Amino acid sequence: MPLHSLQHLSPTAVLGLWQLTESSIELWKQLPQAAAYEALMPTTADTTRQTQWLAGRALAHTLLQELTVATADRLVVHNDATGRPWLAGAAHDLTLSLSHSGVWVAAVLVAGGRAGVDVEMIRDKAQRLAVKFLNTNEWNDAAAVALATPEATSTHYTRLWSAKETLYKLAAQRGIIFKKQLLLGTFVPAESGEIPATLVLDGAETRHCICYCQPSPGYVLTYCHESFT
Structure with a gap:
């Protein structure tokens, strides 16, 4: 279906x-x-x-x-x-x-709220472009994951890219710099879980939670929703 x-x-x-x-x-x-x-x-x-x-x-x-x-x-x-x-x-x-x-x-x-969602096919493109969207702390965390589980490297970098895409959609604002304004916290990768995130807009920081999973082999899904009340 x-x-x-x-x-x-x-x-x-x-x-x-x-x-x-x-x-x-x-x-x-x-x-x-x-x-x-x-x-x-x-x-x-x-x-x-x-x-x-x-x-x-x-x-x-x-x-x-x-x-x-x-x-x-x-x-x-x-x-x-x-x-x-x-x-x-x-x-x-x-x-x-x-x-x-x-x-x-x-x-x-x-x-009565806002939302972001992103689905991505797992490819090595995210790892190749990681320097453009990951800050130093995120880069170091990702490198440690890649070293520990090299077979899951492409999945992890795709997940990070997808999470930032979801946070960008949640922000609903143009001109955002992914490395400086869409920040991902440390988490232990699994097939599904949550990623702590920080959104920096207009000098203020807000905390968010991005959920992730794999809808099928070869794909990553991330999403976040919040109520205005």
Whole structure:
């Protein structure tokens, strides 16, 4: 079944995972407001990108129904200038975060809060680019993990990148410097767990908790949600 799982993170937040098996034609049939989405489809998207894009919208509507949002079928997922999704026609207290990689699409929907989610295919790219997004302490911690468990090196660096992506989406602000403003604390890597994090914005520091797991071999998922109350 394409809809892989729904997990209520709180009474007002839900996480959804979609495993892509359908064609774009099959996904179009699952979308309300198809005409509106036809106008929003990225014009340069290839077949893979189209199916990921459509599955993200289908998943978003599934989460709206799961939270029993009124007029869910009349809402439309848009993207702002930075690519961040938002729900046209929805109350201002609804926050949606979307991510896709390979065969996985992930989403978190929160009423009265904020959220970030990221799914990544495990590759060595994150390790190669680590100097660009890890600070000295994070680099040293990652190097120690790589030395202790070399077979899991790519997984760990991908997890760190994904965690920072999730924190970036939670911050919902442009111009953030990953090495200086998105900070990850020390943790013992496992198949699933939590990563302590600090967000530095406007001279203030706030503490956060990023959850992580592997939805299937070869992939990493991270997410974070918080209530405004």
